[in-house]
Amino acid sequence: MDNHPVDNSPDRPLNGRTVLVTGGTRGVGAGIARAFVEAGAHVLTCARKPPEDPVEGTEFSALDLRDPDAVREFFAALPRLDVLVNNAGGAPYRPLVDAEAERHARIIELNLLAPLTASLAAYEHLRRAGGSVVMIGSVSGSRPSPGSAAYGAAKAGLENLARSMAVEWAPDIRVNTLVVGMVRTESSHLHYGGEDAIAAVSRTVPLGRLADPSDVGAAAVFLASPAAAYISGASLLVHGGGERPAFLDAATANKETRKET
Template sequence: MELDGRVAVVTGGTRGVGAGIARAFLAAGAEVVVCARRPPDSPVVSDGRAARYVPVDLRAPAAVKDFFAGVARRHGRLDVLVNNAGGAPYRLLRDGGPARHARVLELNLVAPLTASLAAHGLLRAARGCVVMVGSVSASRPSPGTAVYGAAKAGLESLARSMAVEWAPEVRVNTIVPGMVRTELSHLHYGDEQGIAAVGRTVPLGRLAEPDEIGDAAVFLASGRAAYISGASLLVHGGGERPAFLGAATVNGAAAGGSAGAPAGATTRTTDDKEG
């Protein structure tokens, strides 16, 4: 298969988007290691093969360094690092003090940098790649998750600079997902009716599936993307319909949606990841 013989680490790969990414790498033939603070409720498997779980707190640099040393001892190489771990609870800026907001930055921006630095030597030896998992929250207002959006914007900027500094040995790219249906979607969007209604705000008419984000990650890690570095790949189903289309009383169909269509202003939180 496409990634036979390759070794991939997926941070936060025990559930949600991370588990979908891990399954996609397994299906592509890679050996997959997932890490998170808590173990998965059930093994992450695909095509009869399972990802290996290792506990680690990505906010502890010494533990992260030890984790990658363990990957080197067991597998002898590292070809792909997917920095997926992250998330943020819904919290308005005025309701969280500086320390709480700093923890969001630490998990979503500092931790991917810590992991990337710890993995750099292995990735350079394998001429491998880093895939950051960003968010559409990086490029549009995210009330209730403002610091998360700021962290993800910083992550994209970090990835672009890393792509220049670490070339040509290591490629670095960012996947930018929109809303994704996971086992925790009901916490963000409500019951099945609510999830379907939110999905209708997306041009493609539904939320993404975790494995679809995984397919994009596999592409960026594969030889088919050998000349792609410093890029941000949007995987958001066409994005969000502009709010004015829902408010306009003329030309609704011509503008790409009916006048009564939802405006797509739902805020995506990311508790479907695991740090």
């Protein structure tokens, strides 16, 4: 604990804090971990497999977040924890009827139950530190998610869980959610296709691009920092303005048709 004294420098607002980013080895998680390193934190990451390209300045531990006993053992061994970022999650594209309920339940286990398990295991550390939890949610939790229905349901539950935790654990621990939209990562082509497809998808976002992992990281650092000291139970949208409503394009097309006739 004494190895990381707290120093609230405005340029490095999390100096001295110890932060754990679950799934912090690639994609969005790596972007979050990198942002916390830049903010001065002592950053731990965990995932089932070691990273191929470790984020400089982080310490990695192998951990299966779906194993409650292993999770409790891992957190019990930590000397200190100020911030928990529940980022680990995800889901393959899978229409509901293409798999048995048990397969979909595994998605819910990873995206909802695992963050609950980790948060409970981290509770005493966070309470002593006056720390915070940042849930990494998704816009899929508030809109239909065909092909990833179980994932969307889990993310909806995660956001609600965070709001309840914020009330139960106040005033000792703040709990907030980042509701994340489309992010460009090393695996974006698996979701959207090649460069032309990614460019087309980007045009559906009001800000004209997909998020970079660093955008999500900056928002996570803000919610964990003293600048957000009075923010708890909140859901911060990180989605570039969301999606242009489909009816607007339909209405415009209809207007042009009327002009021609």
